[in-house]
Amino acid sequence: MTTELKQKISQFLDADLNTAEALHLLTALQHDNEALGTLHRYNAVSQALQAKQFTLVDSDFASSVMNNLADQPRALAAKPVLAYGRYVKFLALAASLAVITVLLLHNFNQANSATVVQVATQQGSTEPLHKQIDDYIHTHPTAINLAADVEVEGGDNGLHPSMTAFDEEPMGQQK
Amino acid sequence: MKSSSKIIEQVDEQLVSLAQQGDKHAYNLLVIKYQHKIIHLVNRYINDASEAQDIAQDTFIKAYRDLGNFRGDARFYTWLYRIAINTTKNYLVSRYKKHIAEAISDEDAEIYAANQQSQTFNTPEQQVLNQEILDAIYLAIESLPEDMRMAITLREIEGMSYEDIAQIMKCPSGTVRSRIFRAREAIDNKIKPLLDHGEC
Numbered sequence: 001m002t003t004e005l006k007q008k009i010s011q012f013l014d015a016d017l018n019t020a021e022a023l024h025l026l027t028a029l030q031h032d033n034e035a036l037g038t039l040h041r042y043n044a045v046s047q048a049l050q051a052k053q054f055t056l057v058d059s060d061f062a063s064s065v066m067n068n069l070a071d072q073p074r075a076l077a078a079k080p081v082l083a084y085g086r087y088v089k090f091l092a093l094a095a096s097l098a099v100i101t102v103l104l105l106h107n108f109n110q111a112n113s114a115t116v117v118q119v120a121t122q123q124g125s126t127e128p129l130h131k132q133i134d135d136y137i138h139t140h141p142t143a144i145n146l147a148a149d150v151e152v153e154g155g156d157n158g159l160h161p162s163m164t165a166f167d168e169e170p171m172g173q174q175k
Numbered sequence: 176m177k178s179s180s181k182i183i184e185q186v187d188e189q190l191v192s193l194a195q196q197g198d199k200h201a202y203n204l205l206v207i208k209y210q211h212k213i214i215h216l217v218n219r220y221i222n223d224a225s226e227a228q229d230i231a232q233d234t235f236i237k238a239y240r241d242l243g244n245f246r247g248d249a250r251f252y253t254w255l256y257r258i259a260i261n262t263t264k265n266y267l268v269s270r271y272k273k274h275i276a277e278a279i280s281d282e283d284a285e286i287y288a289a290n291q292q293s294q295t296f297n298t299p300e301q302q303v304l305n306q307e308i309l310d311a312i313y314l315a316i317e318s319l320p321e322d323m324r325m326a327i328t329l330r331e332i333e334g335m336s337y338e339d340i341a342q343i344m345k346c347p348s349g350t351v352r353s354r355i356f357r358a359r360e361a362i363d364n365k366i367k368p369l370l371d372h373g374e375c
Binding site for chain 1: 185186189190199200202203204206207208210211212214215218219224227228231232235236239240301304305306308309312330331332334336337352353355356359360362363366367370
């Protein structure tokens with residue numbers, strides 16, 4: 001085993017290798033028992049100095065784990081069901097917000113329309129209709145007189161009724 | 176250079192992602208990377224090297240089965256650590272040591288471990304060998320040149336980064352890297368014969 005490889009193992013223990021180097025080293029260690037043994041011992045010394053207690057690890061520990069894993073089902077990536085569940089929750093939330101927004105807007109518009117109608121009604125009813133008619137009549141006396149003074153010729157024979165204006169006062173006294 | 180923890184996270188993320196897609200080779204790399212930490216963690220509560228390794232093995236198998244539910248909200252090691260603690264608790268409960276198991280929780284596991292006496296269930300031979308190796312490590316450190324001894328002590332015992340050690344020792348971080356490696360090599364040369372002799 002080269003000194004360079006040993007130094008890489010030392011750096012690896014201290015997290016001094018970059019990601020690519022660390023992955024490369026770990027892959028190399030799988031097929032190099034001597035290098036793996038060096039990693040075991042360096043690591044054991046490191047742990048012993050930190051814990052003041054030496055623990056010997058079987059050099060074939062990792063192999064034993066992998067042999068036991070041979071019968072295990074394949075580890076699967078994060079369950080898609082949960083990701084779908086999150087998506088459905090998000091959709092439900094979005095739909096709820098949309099409904100609330102529509103309802104709020106609808107209520108807001110209704111309130112505005114009611115105000116406009118009310119204002120329009122109030123503006124329209126500021127002068128009663130009969131008052132407007134009265135005003136019109138007062139300002140257009142001629143029109144009324146024409147109608148009121150119509151007398152059909154031959155009215156005296158009683159065949160044609162005469163029409164009389166409905167004014168309370170004689171027209172001549174108005175102005 | 177990126178911070179150490181960031182690099183560790185990136186390596187783990189890539190390996191976990193591959194393992195989640197069924198790449199057992201990637202999971203093997205994660206086992207290689209974390210086996211010592213997990214075994215050491217379990218050993219704090221079990222104090223039997225053989226049983227501790229069995230529980231650590233269960234931990235890695237459970238983690239593999241549950242890997243599909245790991246979303247990366249926490250670091251992989253934090254997640255693995257919790258599985259190890261729970262597996263250890265279950266083991267202790269099953270061995271009618273409930274009073275010990277209740278003392279362990281994610282929060283106080285470290286405190287509990289720190290307060291534990293080194294009550295050991297290892298065989299006398301194992302105890303002697305482990306103590307002999309520990310003594311050899313300390314002896315090897317004492318015999319190192321001053322600059323290497325300081326570098327390895329600051330790194331392993333104080334947990335300092337290369338950059339911090341470089342500042343303290345007033346030298347480039349490349350020099351620190353080299354000193355730490357040479358210190359490890361010197362210690363390894365002392366303990367390797369003991370480990371080969373007492374291979375278990």
